[in-house]
Amino acid sequence: MTQHLDPRSPWVISTHDLGKRPGTMRQLTLALPAPADLGVDMIGVPKDAEVELDLRLEAVMEGVLVSGTAQAPLAGECARCLDPVSSEIRVDLQELFFYSDEDASEEDSLLDGELLDLEPTFRDAVVLALPLSPVCREDCAGLCAECGIKLAEAGEDHRHEKIDARWASLQGLFTDKDNDQEK
Ligand SMILES: [Zn+2]
Numbered sequence: 001m002t003q004h005l006d007p008r009s010p011w012v013i014s015t016h017d018l019g020k021r022p023g024t025m026r027q028l029t030l031a032l033p034a035p036a037d038l039g040v041d042m043i044g045v046p047k048d049a050e051v052e053l054d055l056r057l058e059a060v061m062e063g064v065l066v067s068g069t070a071q072a073p074l075a076g077e078c079a080r081c082l083d084p085v086s087s088e089i090r091v092d093l094q095e096l097f098f099y100s101d102e103d104a105s106e107e108d109s110l111l112d113g114e115l116l117d118l119e120p121t122f123r124d125a126v127v128l129a130l131p132l133s134p135v136c137r138e139d140c141a142g143l144c145a146e147c148g149i150k151l152a153e154a155g156e157d158h159r160h161e162k163i164d165a166r167w168a169s170l171q172g173l174f175t176d177k178d179n180d181q182e183k
């Protein structure tokens, strides 16, 4: 059931120092390469980008509690104008890794001996925190719905001489009415 972790994987962390003694604590500052495929449609953390982790590992009765923060660069595109967007994301991490699956439920994380894998914890936190509609600027005007030109470049008076579809259908109604009256 327990899958064995690869101690060479950068996101697999040893808790050897804690010695399973409840109350024992360790601070850890790490810079790890971001895992692949971490993101949603418009934005994500680029693979191998540097993720800065500031962690506290604490032995408790049932396992090891990991808490702290992770900071990573983000790259994607603006949901309105499709320009490239780059920013940063900062997430809080907290996860209890159980020594034994007897104490844990299905969704809980388990230690593999003295090793724990922080990647799923980091991945879940980032996916939840990603903006659904990233924008290059809060006031990005986006693209013209008619011609697709970027409105920021087209200028404020960019217009199309075209009657709005709703007005067009209203015009049709009035015309029909007039015709009816003439009959
Ligand atoms: Zn934009």
Ligand SMILES: [Zn+2]
Residues within 6 Å of the ligand: 144, 145, 146, 147, 148, 149, 158, 159, 160
């Ligand atoms: Zn246009």
